[in-house]
Amino acid sequence: MKPISLSSIRPERLDDYRWRIPRTGPMRVDGLVYADDALFAAIRNDPALVQVCNVATLPGIVGPSMAMPDIHWGYGFPIGGVAAFDEDEGVISPGGVGYDISCGVRLLRTTLPVEEVRHERRLGPLVDALFREIPSGVGKTTRGRLNRRELKGVMLRGAGWAVERGFGRPADLEQIEDRGCMPGADPAAVSERAVERGAAQLGTLGSGNHFLELQRVDRLYDEKAAAVLGLVKGQVTVSIHTGSRGFGYQICEDHLRKMVKAAARYGIDLPDRQLCCAPLTSPEGRAYLGAMACGANFAFANRQVITQRVRDCFGKVFGEQETGERIGVVYDVCHNLAKLETHSLGGEKRRLCVHRKGATRCLAPGHPDLPAAYRAIGQPVLIPGDMGRYSYVLCGDPGAEQATFASSCHGAGRVLSRKKARALARGRSLLDEMAERGVLVRSQGRATVAEEMPEAYKDVAEVVASVEGAGLARRVARLVPFAVIKG
Amino acid sequence: MDRVHGGVGFEMVEHTGDLAARLRAPDLAGLIEVGIQALRALLFEGTPPPGARAGRGKAHVNAVDREDLLVQSLAEALHLMQEQALFPCEIRVALTGEREAQLTLTGVRADGHELRQVEEIKAVTYHAVEIQEHDGELETLIVFDV
Numbered sequence: 001m002k003p004i005s006l007s008s009i010r011p012e013r014l015d016d017y018r019w020r021i022p023r024t025g026p027m028r029v030d031g032l033v034y035a036d037d038a039l040f041a042a043i044r045n046d047p048a049l050v051q052v053c054n055v056a057t058l059p060g061i062v063g064p065s066m067a068m069p070d071i072h073w074g075y076g077f078p079i080g081g082v083a084a085f086d087e088d089e090g091v092i093s094p095g096g097v098g099y100d101i102s103c104g105v106r107l108l109r110t111t112l113p114v115e116e117v118r119h120e121r122r123l124g125p126l127v128d129a130l131f132r133e134i135p136s137g138v139g140k141t142t143r144g145r146l147n148r149r150e151l152k153g154v155m156l157r158g159a160g161w162a163v164e165r166g167f168g169r170p171a172d173l174e175q176i177e178d179r180g181c182m183p184g185a186d187p188a189a190v191s192e193r194a195v196e197r198g199a200a201q202l203g204t205l206g207s208g209n210h211f212l213e214l215q216r217v218d219r220l221y222d223e224k225a226a227a228v229l230g231l232v233k234g235q236v237t238v239s240i241h242t243g244s245r246g247f248g249y250q251i252c253e254d255h256l257r258k259m260v261k262a263a264a265r266y267g268i269d270l271p272d273r274q275l276c277c278a279p280l281t282s283p284e285g286r287a288y289l290g291a292m293a294c295g296a297n298f299a300f301a302n303r304q305v306i307t308q309r310v311r312d313c314f315g316k317v318f319g320e321q322e323t324g325e326r327i328g329v330v331y332d333v334c335h336n337l338a339k340l341e342t343h344s345l346g347g348e349k350r351r352l353c354v355h356r357k358g359a360t361r362c363l364a365p366g367h368p369d370l371p372a373a374y375r376a377i378g379q380p381v382l383i384p385g386d387m388g389r390y391s392y393v394l395c396g397d398p399g400a401e402q403a404t405f406a407s408s409c410h411g412a413g414r415v416l417s418r419k420k421a422r423a424l425a426r427g428r429s430l431l432d433e434m435a436e437r438g439v440l441v442r443s444q445g446r447a448t449v450a451e452e453m454p455e456a457y458k459d460v461a462e463v464v465a466s467v468e469g470a471g472l473a474r475r476v477a478r479l480v481p482f483a484v485i486k487g
Numbered sequence: 488m489d490r491v492h493g494g495v496g497f498e499m500v501e502h503t504g505d506l507a508a509r510l511r512a513p514d515l516a517g518l519i520e521v522g523i524q525a526l527r528a529l530l531f532e533g534t535p536p537p538g539a540r541a542g543r544g545k546a547h548v549n550a551v552d553r554e555d556l557l558v559q560s561l562a563e564a565l566h567l568m569q570e571q572a573l574f575p576c577e578i579r580v581a582l583t584g585e586r587e588a589q590l591t592l593t594g595v596r597a598d599g600h601e602l603r604q605v606e607e608i609k610a611v612t613y614h615a616v617e618i619q620e621h622d623g624e625l626e627t628l629i630v631f632d633v
Contacts, residue, residue, distance in 0.1 A: 046503065073503040075614030075630050099609040099632050138607045139569060197570070207607040208633050249609045249632075253562060256613070261551055273554065273613035417501045418633070445605055487607070 001026055003271040004053040006045065013037075017470035020064075021049065026271065027056040032064035034404070036466045039069050039458070042415065046071075051078040054271040058083070059279075060090025062345065062352055066404055068359050069466035070413030070458065074098075076274030079358035079414075082407040085280065087340060087351040091268065092285045093277035094259060094292070096355035097338050099252040101295030102182075103210075103243030104334035105382040106303045107393065108310060109229075110236045111326045112318070114216035117236045118482055122317055127442055127483050129313040130212060134306055136487040137444030138207050141200035151195055154202065155187045158297030159332075162304035168311075168329075172304065174371050176332040177361065180300040182339075186290025191254045194291075198247025198298055203305035205242050207448060207487030211387065212306070213239045215479035218390065222476045225377040225395050229330050231477050238327070239391060239479070240306050241384055243336065248295035255288040280353055289338075296337060303332055330393070331380035335360045335410035343405050354405045362396040362408035362473050381473050385412045385460030387452060387484045388437050392464045392475055399471030408473045412460035418451040425450035434484075443486040452486060495624070497525040506608070506631045507615070511624055515553055516580040518618065518625050519560045519588060523578050526565055526608065529631065531574050533602040539595035542573045550586045554616045557627065560588050561611040572597045572604055608633055 004025055011019045011033070019040055021031030031052040033040065043049065048071050055077055056065035062084045071080035076095030085091055110117075117123060135142055146154065153161045159180025163170055173179045205212060217235045220226045231237070244251075259276040262284040270276060278284035307329065315324025338355040354361075363370055363379035370379055378396035385391045400406050416424065430449045434441045443449045467473050495517060497508045508525040512518040544567035550556035560580070567573050567590075575592035583589050597604050609632040618627045 048503075075505060075612040075632060079504050095612075095614075138604050139572075193566070253610050257555075257559065260555055260613070264551070273616065276613070414503050417503050418506060419499060419501060447605060 001057065001269040001271045004050055006047060006050050009049050009053060017466050021053060023056065027053055029056050029061050030064045031056055033067045033071060034466055034470050035069045035071070036469065039462055039466060043071055046073055048073045048078040051076070052081065054275060055081060055083050057271055058085070058091055058093065058275060058277060059268060060086045062086050062090070063405065068407070068409035069463045070358065070409045070411050072413045074357065076272055077355065077357040080409060081357045082354065082359045082404055084343070084352040084354045084405045087280055087353060090280055090353060091277035092280050092288055092338055092353055093275055093355065094252045094255045094288055095274040095276065096357050097252065097292060098336040098357050099249040100243035100336055101248035101251060101292055102299035102334040103336045104299060104303065104332060105384055106240040106307065106332035107330040107382050108238040108307060108327050109231060109330050110238065110314065112236045112323065113234050114236050114482070117214065123440065123483060126313060126317040127440055127485065129317060130310065131442045131485050133309045133313055134203070134205055134212060134485070136205035136207070136485055138487065140204050142203045145200045146202060148195065151199060152187050154301045155185050155190065155294035155297055157181055158300035159304040162301045167305045167308040172307065172329045175329040176300060177334055180304060180332065182293040182296040184290055185293035185297055187294055189287040189291035190251060190294050194247050194250035194254065197250050198245065201245040201247060202302055203309065204245060205306065205485070205487055206245055209452060210242045210487055212485040213387070213481045214483040215239060215391065215481050217477055218480040219478040222395070222474060225476045228374065228377050229380060229393065229476065230328060231330070231393065237479055238310055239382070239384060240303050242302060242306070244295040244299040245302065247298045251291045251295045255291060258284050259288070292338065296334065299334065300332070331382060333360050333380070333382055341405070352405065354407065356407055358410050359407045360410045362400040362406050364396050364398040364401045364406070381408045383409060383411060383460060383464055386454040386457040387441065387481055388434060388439060388454030390460065391479045392460060393477040393479065394464065394467065394473035395476050396473050397471055400473060404472055409463050409467050412457035412463055414456055415458050416456040421453055421456040422447065422450045424455060425453055439481050440483040441486065448486050495521060497521050500628065502630060506633050507628060509626065509628050511626045513624050515556065515625060516582050518627065519557055519580045520578050522557060522561045522629060523564045523575065526561060526568060527575060529606050529608065530568055530604050531597050531602060532605040535574060535576065535595045536599060536601040539599070539602065542571055542594055542596045544571055544573050544592045546590045548588045548590070552586060553618055554613070556586050556588055557618065558611050558613050558616055560590055561629070564590055564592060565608055565611055567592055569604070569608070574602055606633065
């Protein structure tokens, strides 16, 4: 099947925040992009729109092929893509999840005011300690290697495995999507090579857009919800953005290879081979689901181990163990995952496999899968921005359940390629520029800082405004960074 | 193109989310070799210092068609280069069947300051891979997930 050409796409403006791409050619359903006029103008000629249309051609897709306002050109699915497939008639696609399975964001709250942490005698040692204790950068591994039995425990129990070994406490699990353990994990569906790659990477941040950030709570938009989340103005928070590292990448690669063959065997015609897939009910589909859950659990455990390292570092620098111990988990949510969920469609409850690639689950208040403490406010949705501006904490609204299979955006979305960002950074001292903005940056490589410069991203405030305007989620708090650790 | 040998080589092209390269070579084995050169250029910085530790890696690939052969071969080469920090000075690609290739990368370990790995590439993707013939040469786009 030939991909749909960008020039043939004729988007229609539905309202202030939604653009419909009418079904055409091999598309089985419409495309639907959430973006205000300015954001849409920026992506109108982006190949990401072709990717929205390509996803719409996949068998068993239910509802439109959607994209969130942080949409940008990915591979196969667009980044920011959401697509749901019927459990019986639909497919699962590793490309609809991405290589970094269960990449996500965890937000921690401290009991410390920003003045105390930014103190000149404390901030440097704290950032040094975090940089030292949480390996980051290209190919970085942790000090110890997991043996096969331990890694199997990670695959099956996720963050719970880490807590059992002293990385955090049981209460942490309450504030993690799926309590830090995706059901259905099947270690038998994970290759030896994935095991080998994952064995030394638990507790590492990685490179690229992954980060650990110290932030201050800068603004509150919904004080009641912020109070429930334990957020107060001026307080220090810590964001952790990382995923399943080489373990997840290898799982995706292994199963993509199988799906290339499987798609042909099941007669699935693809406009882009990266969308290769298999029926959810097929052996290949089930194997991928089992392996993907192992990857998701690795990512949950990874963020859990890093959480304890953060606590240890705060404890050491602030001279009292209690300071570190009082750091709590606000929430932990994935943005690269496919999940079997129940949604209402035309008044009928249906089991669907919702692919979110660069998109976040976003449950409305009252949803039974929410932690009891958050049931009244909806699911926290953690939206990192760039390292120079701000990030947001949102909470899910009922609109998302009705319109996007309970999904929201996941970040700012790139606007410059890495190549362009590096060119723009030439001759500049980005570390100095960031310092002038009040942000201390520690990075293993200069190139990463250049690629991740603030100008490389959309203003996340605009992305969040579209999400809120469309009724998917509402702003609760804005977090401003003052120290960033990059790979 | 960044590396040109009589019109053969690769050039990095714009891609918002990831890294992309256009590859060109007279035949499929050459296309795979050029793709490995592109990976090498992206992954490493510096030049092999005298006395660097030697390294060698081999892989055998079995694919469903030539696009799959290209992607899988580059994925195997990427694995050797990243997991063993292998900077390949010599790249040998032998097509052992219509959809089979044998790769041999011989070089040095990039584990010092003079030669080091500076980029992490998660994977070689199938996205946009379509090998086409232009003026007697094969050409395709390839996207690397970073």
